[in-house]
Amino acid sequence: MAETDVSGLTQLGASVASPQSPETAVLERVPASNAGTRYVVRFTAPEFTSLCPMTGQPDFAHIVIDYVPGDWLVESKSLKLFLHAFRNHGAFHEDCSIYIAKRIVELLNPEWLRIGAYWYPRGGIPIDVFWQTGPVPEGVWLPDQGVPTYRGRG
Template sequence: MKKKKPSSGGYTDLHAKCGITTSLPELETWPNQFSGYEITIEIPEYTAICPKTQLPDFGTITLHYMPNKACVELKSLKVYIHAYRNIGIFYENAVNRILEDLVKACKPKWAIVTGVFTARGGLSSTIKAMYPK
């Protein structure tokens, strides 16, 4: 008797990869003048689209990092985060993508990006990605 493969709920590889390579505005930086301090930026109005249901997702994204030679410029961060509004992307992918883009832009000593997403269907999610891994 063959074992039945578990259902993935109709999710495809296309759903899973959605939004990962979408073009987004560039994160700009400015030269850091000090060392040994931490920056925490809270973004309480994150929105994106679920790639499967096309329903909006809402959450708070928190960036916490120790700058090295550059700091992320806040206006460019705001424009970058607001660009997610029209992208189909899963929570997990968004948090990891934000971390990758932050690290690429300002090369911090370390960074943590946390996404706390509002409840949907009685479930809420918190996703945390860290650099270095």
């Protein structure tokens, strides 16, 4: 089994303050020790928060990120801090969702990535945002994201 090189990481194993904004958050990567093998990595953030850019009220989402790595993996602590940086950031649902996906794509250059952002209702209307970099690579097992459409209480 190959050992992952973590020598260039600045946040893992260190006490790090939450970034002030998504733009200043540092996303880090580690080499994929299984490069050449197609598999899916899934991150689920069921308690994502940001702010409405118009009212400043909190918005909540359940975000699922799936990707097929190339040479790199996203380091999970840096991803957690990056997502946390949205907590005081005002942006529309679509902007938050696509920004998250594109930052990860920019960092990793994965073979494939998709994001499902399942936002809880604002003004009585839930907004779900989906984006992917292209067709699912052949031969990849991709489970359903498992987040049901919002139905209110019961």
